[in-house]
Amino acid sequence: MKISVNHSCSDFDSYRAARVKSLFNCDSGANFALEADLPIDDSDWRVGVVVGPSGSGKTSIGRQLFGPRAVWRPRWPKDAPIVDAIAPASEFDSVPAALSAVGLGSVPAWLRPYHVLSNGERFRADLARLIAERPARAVVDEFSSVVDRQIARIGAMAFAKAWRRGAGQAVLLSCHYDVLDWVEPDWIFDTAKGTFERAEAGRRLRRRPPISFELWETDRHQWPAFEPHHYLKLPAMIAATYYVAAVDGQPVAHVAVSTRPGMVEARACRLVVMPEWQGAGIGLRFLQAVCERWRAGQNRHGICVPTLFHTSHPGLCAALRRDPRWTQVSGALVGDNRTKCKESMARAAARGRMAFTGAGYGGHFRAVQGFRYLGEGAACA
Structure with missing residues (x-):
C-alpha cells in the first residue's frame, strides 16, 4: 500500500513570520510531504502500529489506510450510562466482557455517562466499545496519548489481547514508543525514521515484558485502599487471612480468605485489582496463587483444603470456567430469602450478637456463581 501525504497552506509574510524565517533559516512552513510504503494489503494480520512524534504524519496516514470513516471516533450519549451505550443490540454479557477485557472493571463506572468519566476511564471505554462493536477495519488516533503511562501500557496490552480473539x-x-512491547503488534511503521517492520508468520515484533508480583500475607489494614474499587459495599471479613499482590512494592490486588464451618474448605472473598492494573491478568493469577497456598497447607491453620470463590462478574465467571484448575459448583439467579434472613437477624439481635434494624437481605436479582479451586493437574474442568 502506497501512502502519499501532501499538505499545504498559505505562506504568510507578516513581520513575525518573516522574522522567524530569518532567525531560524526557514524558507517556509506552508508545505508538508510524506511518502510511505506499507505492505499490508493482505489480511494476515490483526494489529498494526504507526508510531512517531507529533506532526510527523501519523493521522494523515491513518486516514488514507482504510478511508476517513475508519478512524474510530465513537459518539457517546450524555443521558445514558456507558453500559447502555456500548453495542446496544448485542447480548448483555458481551458488554461487561469487553469492559473487563480492556481493564475497565470498575462497576460504578459502567453506570456513569461517558462525559463524567476520567481520561483513563474514557480511554478504556472507547477501546471497550471498539471491541464490542468490532468493525472490520479501524484506526485509533492518539492511542494512549491522554492517559498515565502505567494505564497506557496495561490498557494497550489488554486491548491487543482482546482484539486478537476476534476478526478485524x-x-x-501513537506518539509513545513505550506501548509497543505491550501491544506486541504484527507490524510497525515509524514516521520519525521512515522504517517499516513486519513480523514473520506466526510471530510478533515485540514481546510483552513479564509482570511478576510478590504475595504478601497481611491483615485488614490494607482493605480501605481497595474497598472503593470493589463492586459491593461490604465490611472487612472477620477472622480472615488477608493477602495482597505487590508489583515493585506497590499494592495492586487484594483478597481475603476464611475457613468454612468444620474447616473442610476455605472461602476467598473481596478480590479487587487496582484500576491501573486491570486487564493485565494479575487478578486471576493472584487468586490462584493464594488458593494454591491453602491447598498446600500454607496457612495459619496448617490445613490442606480446597478454596471456594463466588462472583457475579460475567467476565470472571467465563475465565474461571475456561480454566481447568477450577470447577463450577453453584449458580443462583437471586439472593437468599429476605424473610428468612430478617428472622435470623432478629434472633441474633435477641441474643445480643448484633444490632437489628428491622431489614433483611436477599430477594434481589444477582447471578452469583460459585467455583472450587482444584489446582494444577486437575482432571475436572
Whole structure:
C-alpha cells in the first residue's frame, strides 16, 4: 500500500513570520510531504502500529489506510450510562466482557455517562466499545496519548489481547514508543525514521515484558485502599487471612480468605485489582496463587483444603470456567430469602450478637456463581 501525504497552506509574510524565517533559516512552513510504503494489503494480520512524534504524519496516514470513516471516533450519549451505550443490540454479557477485557472493571463506572468519566476511564471505554462493536477495519488516533503511562501500557496490552480473539484489523496511531512491547503488534511503521517492520508468520515484533508480583500475607489494614474499587459495599471479613499482590512494592490486588464451618474448605472473598492494573491478568493469577497456598497447607491453620470463590462478574465467571484448575459448583439467579434472613437477624439481635434494624437481605436479582479451586493437574474442568 502506497501512502502519499501532501499538505499545504498559505505562506504568510507578516513581520513575525518573516522574522522567524530569518532567525531560524526557514524558507517556509506552508508545505508538508510524506511518502510511505506499507505492505499490508493482505489480511494476515490483526494489529498494526504507526508510531512517531507529533506532526510527523501519523493521522494523515491513518486516514488514507482504510478511508476517513475508519478512524474510530465513537459518539457517546450524555443521558445514558456507558453500559447502555456500548453495542446496544448485542447480548448483555458481551458488554461487561469487553469492559473487563480492556481493564475497565470498575462497576460504578459502567453506570456513569461517558462525559463524567476520567481520561483513563474514557480511554478504556472507547477501546471497550471498539471491541464490542468490532468493525472490520479501524484506526485509533492518539492511542494512549491522554492517559498515565502505567494505564497506557496495561490498557494497550489488554486491548491487543482482546482484539486478537476476534476478526478485524486495527491500526493504532501513537506518539509513545513505550506501548509497543505491550501491544506486541504484527507490524510497525515509524514516521520519525521512515522504517517499516513486519513480523514473520506466526510471530510478533515485540514481546510483552513479564509482570511478576510478590504475595504478601497481611491483615485488614490494607482493605480501605481497595474497598472503593470493589463492586459491593461490604465490611472487612472477620477472622480472615488477608493477602495482597505487590508489583515493585506497590499494592495492586487484594483478597481475603476464611475457613468454612468444620474447616473442610476455605472461602476467598473481596478480590479487587487496582484500576491501573486491570486487564493485565494479575487478578486471576493472584487468586490462584493464594488458593494454591491453602491447598498446600500454607496457612495459619496448617490445613490442606480446597478454596471456594463466588462472583457475579460475567467476565470472571467465563475465565474461571475456561480454566481447568477450577470447577463450577453453584449458580443462583437471586439472593437468599429476605424473610428468612430478617428472622435470623432478629434472633441474633435477641441474643445480643448484633444490632437489628428491622431489614433483611436477599430477594434481589444477582447471578452469583460459585467455583472450587482444584489446582494444577486437575482432571475436572
